[in-house]
Amino acid sequence: xxxxxxxxxSSVAEGVAREVVRQLNKKPDTVLGLPTGAxxxxxxxxxxxIYRRGQVSFAQVTTFNLDEYLGLGPDHPASYRAYMERHLxxxxxxxxxxxxxxxxxxxDPDRECQEYEEALRRAGYPDLQILGLGRNGxxxxxxxxxxxxxxxxxxxxxxxxxxxxxxxxxxxxxPPTEAITxxxxxxMQARRILVLATGEAKAEAVAKAILGPVTEEVPASVLQLHPxxxxxxxxxxxxxxxxxxxxxxxxL
Ligand code: F6R
Numbered sequence: 001x002x003x004x005x006x007x008x009x010s011s012v013a014e015g016v017a018r019e020v021v022r023q024l025n026k027k028p029d030t031v032l033g034l035p036t037g038a039x040x041x042x043x044x045x046x047x048x049x050i051y052r053r054g055q056v057s058f059a060q061v062t063t064f065n066l067d068e069y070l071g072l073g074p075d076h077p078a079s080y081r082a083y084m085e086r087h088l089x090x091x092x093x094x095x096x097x098x099x100x101x102x103x104x105x106x107x108d109p110d111r112e113c114q115e116y117e118e119a120l121r122r123a124g125y126p127d128l129q130i131l132g133l134g135r136n137g138x139x140x141x142x143x144x145x146x147x148x149x150x151x152x153x154x155x156x157x158x159x160x161x162x163x164x165x166x167x168x169x170x171x172x173x174x175p176p177t178e179a180i181t182x183x184x185x186x187x188m189q190a191r192r193i194l195v196l197a198t199g200e201a202k203a204e205a206v207a208k209a210i211l212g213p214v215t216e217e218v219p220a221s222v223l224q225l226h227p228x229x230x231x232x233x234x235x236x237x238x239x240x241x242x243x244x245x246x247x248x249x250x251x252l
Pocket of ligand 1: 034035036037038039040066067131132133134135138139140141
């Protein structure tokens with residue numbers, strides 16, 4: 001496991017954008033695993049800027065998003081499909097037929113989960129998986145207690161996760177109670193994983209995931225078992241790590 005600590009959230013975005021661009025330029029038909037949420041927004045903004053400068057193409061890239069709310073279609077502004085269009089897909093040359101996001105309106109969600117996992121398997125799983133981190137240590141929507149052996153599945157969202165995500169919904173509208181998410185085991189199939197965490201609110205989850213025991217109670221702790229993980233943290237998210245683990249790289 002590698003830990004990169006940089007001064008601020010914009011430096012996390014810069015560093016991770018460079019890693020993604022390096023990967024796409026080395027392997028244009030990369031399979032990319034993508035998160036949504038507040039943390040990766042500046043990353044997507046950087047990727048769009050780099051694309052506009054003509055320094056990267058997404059034309060042959062295949063993407064798989066981690067998750068989607070059940071009950072929300074692509075027209076709902078808080079759906080992850082709409083988020084991805086707004087922040088990345090709508091601004092780059094990605095081929096829409098290579099985009100994969102679970103269908104929040106699937107008539108048979110269990111079948112949708114099986115088909116999503118099958119599509120991941122056929123694509124060979126991500127070359128590069130980008131993850132955000134929940135305040136309770138979740139990755140994707142794999143909440144504490146999710147079996148490490150889980151594949152893409154249907155989840156009931158915890159109150160804390162619904163509360164944290166309420167800000168993305170129009171005032172007065174309740175976030176859905178269920179979602180489809182790639183499982184812990186599906187995430188662990190990626191060849192390389194970059195985990196992004198920024199801000200003080202993530203510090204405890206970061207410390208538990210990196211220093212604590214590997215336990216299903218902290219889903220991100222499973223990443224200790226993956227051979228190629230880099231944590232990208234800002235100072236605030238890293239501040240509960242041992243001083244020698246949070247040396248700040250100020251070059252970004
Ligand atoms: C979203 C996802 C979640 C988020 C996590 C952090 O696709 O998989 O695990 O990464 O909830 O969200 P933010 O970045 O909004 O704090």
